[in-house]
Amino acid sequence: MARALLTRRQWENLLVNGALILVSVLAMLPIATTLLISFKNEEDIIRKPPVIFPCDTPETAFSWQDCRWAVEGYQRVLAPKPAAGWPGFKLAGNMFRIYVPNTLLYALSSSLAVVLLAGLAGYAFSRYRFRGHDILLTGILAITGVPLLTNLLALYQMGVTLRKSALPLYNDRLFIIFVYIGFFLPLSVWIAKGFFDAIPHELEEAALIDGCSPVGALTRITMPLALPGLMAIFLLTFVNVWNEFIAGYLLIARNDLKPAMFGLYDFLSQNIINLQVIAAACILIALPVVLLFLFTRRSFFRAMMEGAVKG
Amino acid sequence: MLQTWCARLRKRGLDTLPFWLILPTVLVLLVVQVYPAVYTLWLSLHEREPQGWFYVGLKNYNRLFHTSLFSESVGHTLVFLLGYVGLTMAAGFCVALLLSRNVRFSGLYITLLFIPWIIADIIAGLVFRLLVVPDYGLLSGILQNPSLFLPHGLSVLTAVRPQPWFGQFPFPPAPAMLYLILASSWRALPFITLLLLASLQTIPTEIIESSRIDGASRTQVIRRILIPLMLPTLVVALFSLTLSGMNGVGMIFSLTSGGPGTSTEVLSYMLYSIGWRQLRFGRAAALAMLIALVNWLLISGTLRFTRVQDRRD
Numbered sequence: 001m002a003r004a005l006l007t008r009r010q011w012e013n014l015l016v017n018g019a020l021i022l023v024s025v026l027a028m029l030p031i032a033t034t035l036l037i038s039f040k041n042e043e044d045i046i047r048k049p050p051v052i053f054p055c056d057t058p059e060t061a062f063s064w065q066d067c068r069w070a071v072e073g074y075q076r077v078l079a080p081k082p083a084a085g086w087p088g089f090k091l092a093g094n095m096f097r098i099y100v101p102n103t104l105l106y107a108l109s110s111s112l113a114v115v116l117l118a119g120l121a122g123y124a125f126s127r128y129r130f131r132g133h134d135i136l137l138t139g140i141l142a143i144t145g146v147p148l149l150t151n152l153l154a155l156y157q158m159g160v161t162l163r164k165s166a167l168p169l170y171n172d173r174l175f176i177i178f179v180y181i182g183f184f185l186p187l188s189v190w191i192a193k194g195f196f197d198a199i200p201h202e203l204e205e206a207a208l209i210d211g212c213s214p215v216g217a218l219t220r221i222t223m224p225l226a227l228p229g230l231m232a233i234f235l236l237t238f239v240n241v242w243n244e245f246i247a248g249y250l251l252i253a254r255n256d257l258k259p260a261m262f263g264l265y266d267f268l269s270q271n272i273i274n275l276q277v278i279a280a281a282c283i284l285i286a287l288p289v290v291l292l293f294l295f296t297r298r299s300f301f302r303a304m305m306e307g308a309v310k311g
Numbered sequence: 312m313l314q315t316w317c318a319r320l321r322k323r324g325l326d327t328l329p330f331w332l333i334l335p336t337v338l339v340l341l342v343v344q345v346y347p348a349v350y351t352l353w354l355s356l357h358e359r360e361p362q363g364w365f366y367v368g369l370k371n372y373n374r375l376f377h378t379s380l381f382s383e384s385v386g387h388t389l390v391f392l393l394g395y396v397g398l399t400m401a402a403g404f405c406v407a408l409l410l411s412r413n414v415r416f417s418g419l420y421i422t423l424l425f426i427p428w429i430i431a432d433i434i435a436g437l438v439f440r441l442l443v444v445p446d447y448g449l450l451s452g453i454l455q456n457p458s459l460f461l462p463h464g465l466s467v468l469t470a471v472r473p474q475p476w477f478g479q480f481p482f483p484p485a486p487a488m489l490y491l492i493l494a495s496s497w498r499a500l501p502f503i504t505l506l507l508l509a510s511l512q513t514i515p516t517e518i519i520e521s522s523r524i525d526g527a528s529r530t531q532v533i534r535r536i537l538i539p540l541m542l543p544t545l546v547v548a549l550f551s552l553t554l555s556g557m558n559g560v561g562m563i564f565s566l567t568s569g570g571p572g573t574s575t576e577v578l579s580y581m582l583y584s585i586g587w588r589q590l591r592f593g594r595a596a597a598l599a600m601l602i603a604l605v606n607w608l609l610i611s612g613t614l615r616f617t618r619v620q621d622r623r624d
Binding site: 013016017019020021023024027028030031033034037045046047048049050052117118120121123124125127128130136138140141142143145146147148149150151152153154155156157158178179181182183185186189214239242243244245246250261264265268273275278279282285286289290293294297300301304305 | 328329330332333335336337339340342343344345346347348350351354406409410412414415416417420421422423424425426427429430431432433434435437438439440441442444446447448449451452456497500501502505509551554555557558560561564565579582583586587592595596599600602603606609610611613614617
């Protein structure tokens with residue numbers, strides 16, 4: 001009897017695992033095919049009917065030795081040219097010469113600012129009760145849900161006005177960074193508040209009693225403890241800005257200031273037939289955030305759960 | 312005397328500290344979120360002439376409603392939302408149920424499942440587009456085979472919408488719309504799965520076990536115990552999916568660009584095409600206000616449910 005129960009449970013386990021493996025494979029399939037496409041050469045891309053593996057020969061349908069893997073797609077995205085000095089070459093393709101550095105700049109600066117602002121505000125919301133506390137917090141929670149799309153028209157007009165007004169030192173870079181900060185800040189404030197709520201306030205009170213100033217208690221006691229949480233906010237914002245397309249596309253006037261997602265969209269119109277080039281560009285742009293996620297996934301899940309339950 | 316004065320000053324300093332901590336956030340949000348919302352309302356009531364902006368009242372809304380594409384877009388949006396939300400919720404619930412059984416490699420599964428979420432919507436659209444590019448996409452090889460899909464094979468990116476069944480309502484949808492729904496669900500699934508899984512794990516296993524002992528069947532456990540207990544999270548998931556479906560536009564850009572014809576032109580993409588391709592800002596602002604209205608209804612619904620959750624804690 002006991003034995004029979006055990007085998008039944010094993011069966012169930014097998015079934016559940018099988019289903020989960022199937023789901024995981026389905027989830028990874030589009031990415032795997034993109035990876036395959038990115039390593040094909042042009043002749044294999046434009047074959048009819050299409051082949052999954054470029055490994056067939058006139059004699060056999062599949063042989064490992066005859067696979068025609070190519071890095072042509074990657075070469076055309078990166079366009080490495082020999083150059084003087086270290087590292088001996090430079091990447092002449094627009095993607096890595098212009099768009100990716102732009103995205104890096106936008107993502108790094110806006111996530112740093114978001115961490116700072118959300119850290120301060122989240123701390124205040126977590127530790128102090130003041131007039132308007134609940135109303136402000138609910139307001140921020142409501143704004144968290146507001147998507148960028150409906151505000152884009154007004155932001156676009158604001159951008160046009162600012163551009164015309166010829167402010168010193170102003171360019172679209174500042175504007176887009178500011179928009180990204182404002183757009184990803186509300187969620188981060190909530191996540192930060194959640195993280196601060198989890199740190200016992202007795203620690204700070206002890207420091208205050210021992211003669212530490214409130215600011216000192218914040219910077220010396222609470223901030224180090226909150227660092228993993230702030231790191232999670234940084235990562236989440238970084239990935240969000242990296243992946244953002246529509247604002248970067250519409251709010252920036254000059255093409256050389258636009259981010260990598262625009263570069264990809266532009267690639268699509270230039271390489272209708274060269275699927276291997278599009279695939280290689282997709283892999284190259286997605287790879288950094290996927291790697292970042294794989295190495296820091298615990299942080300991600302914590303931040304997401306903190307934010308998701310609320311908004 | 313001096314001591315109390317010092318204490319009061321110090322207390323006042325402490326009182327104003329949270330204000331200074333929050334001020335920058337509030338300022339940024341006022342400039343980037345609140346002001347543009349008000350400005351959009353203003354834009355929707357004005358029309359741009361060569362001399363400047365003129366007040367036109369509700370004319371923009373009126374013109375928008377009489378655009379032939381508008382009612383069609385509403386139909387497309389409804390079809391898309393129904394498919395996208397339904398498919399993602401159902402699949403997310405099933406995968407969350409599977410993962411809640413404490414399988415050995417659940418961490419690995421969650422990580423793998425989660426990769427689609429971390430990929431940008433525009434990349435996801437491109438990835439799915441590569442599969443069905445006419446003649447050369449890997450799936451096109453199967454779909455365009457005339458012996459499998461009668462009569463001429465199926466081309467996702469070029470096949471037009473079939474004859475509608477109910478008057479003008481765009482149903483059944485074009486293959487491109489179904490494919491768009493599939494791709495959007497693929498990307499949204501991990502988030503919903505994780506949300507539902509977190510909620511499932513808060514349900515004590517004793518409840519489920521005791522009801523099983525009392526003779527409840529598996530479907531009864533799901534229908535009578537899990538779904539009622541998860542209701543707040545289910546509603547939050549439903550609303551956040553609807554919200555992202557209403558406003559997500561990146562995937563349409565890279566997957567279909569609203570085509571073929573207008574068969575995947577949903578309201579969010581229509582906002583882009585009126586605003587930035589036809590440069591009719593007044594009308595586009597009116598459309599933005601309509602989308603914002605739906606957003607606000609969804610957000611206030613979510614707020615009500617999360618407040619219920621907070622009260623329960």
